[in-house]
Amino acid sequence: MRMRAAIIAALILTLAASFACAERTQAAASLKATMRAWKTNMGALEGMAAGAAPLDSAEALRLLQEFATDSQTTAGRSIVTGADAADIHARFEAFSADARRAGEAIPAGDPLQPHLLRLRADCRSCHDLYAN
């Protein structure tokens, strides 16, 4: 009887561990997908800011809004655990806030370029630490 309880307990632990692992794998896969989308979005925004493409205010706003919401969602996920988790969380929160500020520049008629440089710096500084 005790043996059976031990086996069941072990099974539950194994299942719990594999669920936690699957959740992390899924979070990692969706992080990659998010990052690839961000690369495309950033290219489009930089093209507009550089005058390579005409500034489509509505589209630029949509892309920046996507940054802000994606980043908020990502900050809420358990991508990385351990000592770095709090720092990464804070970085995604900061990126989200910077994207929102960049979005506010558009209706205000402020230049987009400085905001994009800020966002680029956010991408780079996080990658330098966590995406090698």
Ligand code: HEC
């Ligand atoms: C707060 C952290 C953070 C920020 C901000 C961030 N990234 Fe990332 N990025 C990561 C991490 C972590 C990875 C590695 C993901 C992996 O390999 O699973 C990554 C990977 C990538 C990749 C490679 C994806 C692949 O297919 O392997 C691209 C492209 C990318 N990021 C683009 C960007 C762009 C563009 C920005 C800014 C607009 C940005 N990232 C902002 C953390 C961040």
